[in-house]
Amino acid sequence: MTAESTGIGPDGVEQNSKGTIRVLQLYPRDMNIYGDWGNALVIKQRIGWHGYTPELLEYNVGDEFPADVDLIVGGGGQDSGQLVIQDDLHSRAGVLTGLAEDGAPMLVICGLYQLFGRFFKTRLGTVIPGIGILDVETHGTDERLIGNVKVATLEFGEVLGYENHSGQTTLGAGVRPLGTVAKGTGNNSSDGHEGARYRNVVASYLHGSLLPKNPAIADFLIRTAAERKYGTFVPGAPDDRYAVLAREHAARRPR
Amino acid sequence: MLYISVPLGKLVRRVSRLRGGGSALPGLVVEKIDPGFMQRTLATLPHGVAVVSGTNGKTTTTKMVVELLESQGLKVFTNRTGSNFTRGVAAALLGEVDWRGRLTADVAVLELDEAHAVHFVNRVPPRYSLLLNVLRDQLDRFGEIDKTAQLLQHIADKTSGTVVLNREDPRVARIADTLTGQDVQYFGLDDSLLSTFPNDDDMRAAPGSPTPAVLPRKPHADVVLRKVGPDTADFEYDGVTVTTAMKLRGVYNIFNAAAALTLARSICGGGAVTADHATLLTALSRVEPAFGRGESLTVDGQPLDLVLVKNPSGFRLGLKSFPADGYATMIAINDNYADGRDMSWLWDVEFDSLRDGGVDQLTGSRAYDMALRLQYDDVRIGAVQPEIAPALTEFIRAAKGKPKRIFCTYTAMLAIRRELSKITTVEVVS
Numbered sequence: 001m002t003a004e005s006t007g008i009g010p011d012g013v014e015q016n017s018k019g020t021i022r023v024l025q026l027y028p029r030d031m032n033i034y035g036d037w038g039n040a041l042v043i044k045q046r047i048g049w050h051g052y053t054p055e056l057l058e059y060n061v062g063d064e065f066p067a068d069v070d071l072i073v074g075g076g077g078q079d080s081g082q083l084v085i086q087d088d089l090h091s092r093a094g095v096l097t098g099l100a101e102d103g104a105p106m107l108v109i110c111g112l113y114q115l116f117g118r119f120f121k122t123r124l125g126t127v128i129p130g131i132g133i134l135d136v137e138t139h140g141t142d143e144r145l146i147g148n149v150k151v152a153t154l155e156f157g158e159v160l161g162y163e164n165h166s167g168q169t170t171l172g173a174g175v176r177p178l179g180t181v182a183k184g185t186g187n188n189s190s191d192g193h194e195g196a197r198y199r200n201v202v203a204s205y206l207h208g209s210l211l212p213k214n215p216a217i218a219d220f221l222i223r224t225a226a227e228r229k230y231g232t233f234v235p236g237a238p239d240d241r242y243a244v245l246a247r248e249h250a251a252r253r254p255r
Numbered sequence: 256m257l258y259i260s261v262p263l264g265k266l267v268r269r270v271s272r273l274r275g276g277g278s279a280l281p282g283l284v285v286e287k288i289d290p291g292f293m294q295r296t297l298a299t300l301p302h303g304v305a306v307v308s309g310t311n312g313k314t315t316t317t318k319m320v321v322e323l324l325e326s327q328g329l330k331v332f333t334n335r336t337g338s339n340f341t342r343g344v345a346a347a348l349l350g351e352v353d354w355r356g357r358l359t360a361d362v363a364v365l366e367l368d369e370a371h372a373v374h375f376v377n378r379v380p381p382r383y384s385l386l387l388n389v390l391r392d393q394l395d396r397f398g399e400i401d402k403t404a405q406l407l408q409h410i411a412d413k414t415s416g417t418v419v420l421n422r423e424d425p426r427v428a429r430i431a432d433t434l435t436g437q438d439v440q441y442f443g444l445d446d447s448l449l450s451t452f453p454n455d456d457d458m459r460a461a462p463g464s465p466t467p468a469v470l471p472r473k474p475h476a477d478v479v480l481r482k483v484g485p486d487t488a489d490f491e492y493d494g495v496t497v498t499t500a501m502k503l504r505g506v507y508n509i510f511n512a513a514a515a516l517t518l519a520r521s522i523c524g525g526g527a528v529t530a531d532h533a534t535l536l537t538a539l540s541r542v543e544p545a546f547g548r549g550e551s552l553t554v555d556g557q558p559l560d561l562v563l564v565k566n567p568s569g570f571r572l573g574l575k576s577f578p579a580d581g582y583a584t585m586i587a588i589n590d591n592y593a594d595g596r597d598m599s600w601l602w603d604v605e606f607d608s609l610r611d612g613g614v615d616q617l618t619g620s621r622a623y624d625m626a627l628r629l630q631y632d633d634v635r636i637g638a639v640q641p642e643i644a645p646a647l648t649e650f651i652r653a654a655k656g657k658p659k660r661i662f663c664t665y666t667a668m669l670a671i672r673r674e675l676s677k678i679t680t681v682e683v684v685s
Contacts, residue, residue: 033400034597034599034600035598035599035600035601035602035603036602037602037603038599038601038602038603038628038631041602041631041632042631045631078400078401080401147596148596162596162597162598162599164597207597207599208597208598208599209599209602212602212624212627212628212631213624213627239630242623242626242627242630242636242639243627245623245626245639246621246623246624246626246627248623249620249621249622249623249624249641250598250621250624253590253596253620253621254596
């Protein structure tokens with residue numbers, strides 16, 4: 001948070017920015033629950049703290065899809081929100097798949113994690129097709145998985161968050177898990193996996209919000225976006241004191 | 256068994272109060288040994304039971320309804336704050352009945368938590384219900400917001416007389432569509448005030464987001480809040496607009512006054528008594544905030560406001576209703592079961608309004624989650640101390656001579672009141 005690491009000066013004018021990173025929020029109107037805004041805000045602020053200039057865009061149902069997107073974040077929704085975006089999401093499957101295959105960094109949480117998969121089969125047997133970026137499938141259940149979660153990951157160390165979902169997701173051969181659950185349930189109540197990783201897509205059930213207490217994931221997304229656009233990433237030095245302490249305290253809380 | 260349940264329950268109540276203990280234990284005891292106690296006792300009331308539920312504002316609204324009905328000469332049984340679970344109602348009843356289990360009251364007005372209200376109405380179908388709103392409160396308990404709406408729907412279904420609904424909350428207003436036998440009354444808001452109430456569906460949306468579609472045609476509301484002044488409010492009913500003084504602060508409290516008026520008018524109109532509007536309004540103008548809901552205490556000769564925050568829309572409204580200017584600010588965030596364990600909700604609140612003055616003290620089991628939240632909104636942070644007692648002492652010491660305000664979650668508020676009662680006068684809540 002020092003002056004050198006800030007892309008925006010006190011007067012709001014860009015100063016020696018290392019470049020602009022365009023961040024797109026997917027369906028913030030219909031798919032934002034349990035603090036999904038937190039993830040977008042963390043990306044936006046940390047881009048600035050690393051010395052780049054964030055440009056935050058929104059994509060909602062019926063909007064024109066913006067060009068030159070560097071990073072995508074998408075959140076969860078209630079069943080009603082998922083129905084609203086369903087058709088629109090399929091009409092954008094091509095561009096989203098293209099970006100994912102091309103290595104664009106993306107974070108999808110909960111509802112959009114499920115819809116980025118192959119399908120969601122409801123409890124009553126209705127099959128809602130996903131856009132298939134991720135080789136995962138989800139089955140609705142009567143059981144709601146709720147509580148604090150700790151996940152051991154190779155890429156990001158210990159990941160902390162909060163889950164609240166009744167869909168249970170299983171991974172296919174085309175993706176790997178984000179990590180292994182050390183506390184809580186994760187993707188489903190049987191295999192101990194949480195989330196999914198594919199190219200530079202990070203998918204997870206974790207709210208909390210996820211990124212504030214897991215800045216390693218936020219920085220991975222930003223780094224990837226910068227490298228993809230500018231060839232290199234020159235990090236700043238964000239002040240993560242409170243993140244470290246919030247992690248310590250959160251890790252000790254009951255399920 | 257029945258003839259001993261009331262004396263035994265009352266005894267447990269006395270003992271647990273002497274020990275300064277919780278309010279629910281005696282209720283639990285009497286529920287166990289005499290499960291029909293609550294239903295049997297409440298069935299004797301001539302004007303039945305009114306249930307108040309919804310996410311935000313139950314306590315203040317219930318308090319207002321009680322005071323409005325009392326102004327009309329009715330004797331009202333109610334459950335005091337903090338006992339809005341079924342066994343809390345049983346415990347409150349124990350305090351009111353005589354040793355033979357008789358309750359002298361005309362009507363009961365009960366504040367019930369959404370999930371517990373469902374169990375309650377299955378056992379004691381109410382004659383009246385007032386459903387305030389459905390917001391993101393402790394979604395980790397209820398699952399999803401639409402689920403909460405279903406809980407309220409069930410309360411309405413079980414109501415035999417009048418269902419009072421918030422016309423401006425689409426999830427609540429929609430409940431009317433499926434009701435068949437009940438009389439439905441609405442309370443409403445002038446269009447000019449709608450923007451001060453963040454709708455839960457667009458509350459987070461980034462600046463510039465389109466507002467969601469409004470209901471095509473609004474039904475007639477029994478009472479409409481037309482205007483809010485610094486210490487007055489204009490209400491419209493029976494085709495006239497009246498201006499009344501208000502001690503309550505915060506637009507959302509005053510909107511709930513419209514809700515309370517509607518319910519009180521329904522109960523009076525239901526045959527309890529002929530409403531006298533002059534005394535109703537006088538009573539309304541005298542209502543003080545319920546504990547922790549914008550309640551003001553005095554510490555070191557300066558006001559100390561306690562503002563309960565338990566969900567994003569409540570926090571946003573609290574920040575809007577109680578401007579930070581000139582005040583020292585403390586925020587206390589716990590994550591016990593009654594607070595909700597998920598901290599995501601803090602990220603659905605914007606804290607820009609605290610940027611000028613900063614926040615002097617953070618405390619609670621999730622004090623560092625709150626610090627992290629403020630850091631991302633560029634709000635200056637003073638001290639962080641998860642332990643509430645030392646944090647409160649330090650806050651009061653450092654802010655000497657200044658008015659103070661504490662935003663706190665439910666269990667943090669209980670702890671803060673306990674500490675404050677050692678140094679100032681704090682209303683005892685039974």
